[in-house]
Amino acid sequence: MNSSYAVNQYTGMGKDALEALIEETIHEIGRERCKGFLNQYGKKYGGKVGASVSSQQHFTSVEEAIYSLPSICQSFAASEIHTIEKSGSTIYFTGQWKCDWLNKQEELFAFLSGYTSAYVTALLERPMEIYWKPFAEKSYCYFRAETKIEEKQRHTPVITELKNAYEELTNLYYHLDESETIEKKLISLFFEDKDLLETLTFMAHTLKKSIIIDYRNKIIESAFIKEKDEHIYYNWAEHFSYTEEKQNDIDTFPIRANNINLGRLVVIGNQKLISNEKIVITRALNVLTIQLFHEWKITHSIWKNKQDFFEELLNNPDHDTCVKRSHLFHFSPYLTNRIAAIKMDNRQYLQKIMKYLSNHYQDIDVFLMENHIIVILSGDYAKEKEEMMKSMQQFLLEQIKVKNIYIGVGREANDLKKLVKSYQDACRISDFIQLTDHSNMSYYEDLEAIMMFLKGTDNEELIEFYKNTIGELVEYDRLNNSNFLLTLKAYLDNNGNLQQTADDLHLSITGLRYRLDRIEKLCQAGLKTGASRFKYQLAMRIHYAIKINTDS
Incomplete structure (x- = not known):
């Protein structure tokens, strides 16, 4: 049985299934945490494939086993092995992956690093770890693998192990008791009809971390412990800065009820969440979900529809x-x-x-x-x-x-x-x-x-003004296929300058004067004063606004 068949048999997963898994995992736990999950997920299945291949294929050398990597990765990415080095029990090799079918390449590379680490470990029967780094061109990824040096296990006296276990249990019970007290306080705030801001403020002071509830990266409510945390949040949310997420230990938790997305809880701190803080947040999420769902129900009872x-x-x-x-x-x-x-x-x-x-x-x-x-x-x-x-x-x-x-x-x-x-x-x-x-x-x-005039003027009066001012001129041009309206526009655009208007229309001054005289007679109004020209300009703007509607 060849190795590529073993891959399909034991992973039971193709490109579509992996892409769906990546998208869903990012949605639920965030992009950075998704990479860690996919790495472990890859190790689980890579170990199975490695065990299957090693039981059915005999490799004559370490190099031959390593060169089988491209075939077990071919379902997900094109692979190349560049170098292989051996020194005693230490093995070191490098290569690259290329993926151009998925726009979440880093998540795929995290999966592949775990997948291939476990595969090689099973084949060589020694612990291997694969590290990866994406190229500037994101569809490529460089990887290196080396023997993992395991620390020698030290014998721990049974009494010490029991003592450590007792301390862990004691701490766990203490934190559970503490989180229960905090949960009761949150429930009390909810039944006292306190708003969401007061709830988040209590959480923020308890955890000494900034707490935000947002929806599609827009804040619903927030309690920032430090001013800089607000800047950190906006930089992370608006620019999708995952460097910001890693550097500032930003954690996210989805808030859902009855398949309704109610928002997301965001925690910003200077340190990673420890076990007791995670317990507190888990309990707090239960109360926040109820509170937000309650608000959702109230909203839909006030506004029965959109x-x-x-x-x-x-x-x-x-x-x-x-x-x-x-x-x-x-x-x-x-x-x-x-x-x-x-x-x-x-x-x-x-x-x-x-x-x-x-x-x-x-x-x-x-x-x-x-x-x-x-x-x-x-x-x-x-x-x-x-x-x-x-x-x-x-x-x-x-x-x-x-x-x-x-x-x-x-x-x-x-x-x-x-x-x-x-x-x-x-x-x-x-x-x-x-x-x-x-x-x-x-x-x-x-x-x-003309929007300003539409706001403060009766629209019927505006149309009547336009028709009374240049309506006859528009109708004359339509019936006689003339261009007096164009002449009037050029004259107004040049602020009544005869020479400039004549040059623009390629007319003599005499010819232009004749046209302007005809326009004044058709419109029954002069063109020589500033007030009269303003009146014509407004009517012309209305005309061209209407003409746009007609021609569009």
């Missing part, structure tokens, strides 16, 4: 409770978000549109507020707004068979106040383009120049 929650969030942007509980609805106002508002002439279709959108776009939040359907675009949907909203518009036109759909998309937002402004933008834009007699959509960036 619509109620978002209405509260948008109507009360300073409502601290909404912000802190937003993670319970798997929404963060601090990520990239945009609000889109959909409006129709016939309101009876709004509920139908809601149903279609909710069923077709299940990963997007859609709800009804007054006369608008509100769509919350988050993450990639917010960044690729044009593609997303055109797809949604096309879907509605095909499904509803109604042409008069007006869609406004607000500004990009990465905090709660901007999110509220994005909502206001979206509603105002959809209201405005409904009045322009064009069934289309527009974005904040297209109308930014």
Whole structure:
């Protein structure tokens, strides 16, 4: 039986299974702790493969046994052996692994180091340890292996062993008793209806470590013992700095209940957690899970669905409770978000549109507020707004068979106040383009120049002002295929400078004067004063904003 068959027979694991194991382990215990777990996991199975191969294959030399490594690693990585050295009972060899099928190479290399260490140990019947270091190009990893020098076992008197065991048991009972007292205090705080901050503050002072509960790297509540710990946390969370995690002994513990992710407990200290601290944290996690799940239930009883929650969030942007509980609805106002508002002439279709959108776009939040359907675009949907909203518009036109759909998309937002402004933008834009007699959509960036007027002016008055000022000119250009509007724009852009305008349009001064005279007669207003030119400029901005809607 060849060695590669032995691998498949005894590991029972291929690339997909290992990748799933790595992803799940990182999610549950964090990346650094995951490497240690995978190393031990690899040793367990490497030993089995080594025992199987050595029982069925006879290697004539140490070198031949070592050169079998690439075949037992081939399921996971391409392997090469570079050098092999022997000196008495000491063996030393080096090589490299290459993995380009997985984006978590370091975790794979940790698994392989344990896997191959145990394999070689079983083959050579002497303890071997493999150490690894990734190249700058992360898909490659250099490794070296050497005989592990075992300390000679010293004979320990039975009485000493019993004494040590008694002391360990005494310490264990003491720490269990201490942790039980702390757990009772935490339960008492919970039943006294103390908030999460008070609970974390008690834990932080008890452990003398900073305690944070976060969700997707955003703090829900925190109790920092030292000011520098806050900086350490943000550097670690925002930049995914695992060096920071190792140097500052950051430990993480998932908080889950009924398959609901409630957050993560983060502990920052200057030393690794010792056994009694781990016992305290384990007991504290039980209480924190109950407390957070209780808050989750309360949240869902106050806001029976996301619509109620978002209405509260948008109507009360300073409502601290909404912000802190937003993670319970798997929404963060601090990520990239945009609000889109959909409006129709016939309101009876709004509920139908809601149903279609909710069923077709299940990963997007859609709800009804007054006369608008509100769509919350988050993450990639917010960044690729044009593609997303055109797809949604096309879907509605095909499904509803109604042409008069007006869609406004607000500004990009990465905090709660901007999110509220994005909502206001979206509603105002959809209201405005409904009045322009064009069934289309527009974005904040297209109308930014006139958004100030949309906020403080009746939209119907704004459209009427535009039509009264240059409406005849626009209609004349349309019917006669002329370009008086372009002439007016160039004249206004050059602040009334005749020579510069004529040069830009490749006209003579006489020809330009003729056109301006025709424009004044069509619009029934002069162009010579600053006030009149400002009036034309505003009307032109409204015209081009409407034209964008028509052409898009």
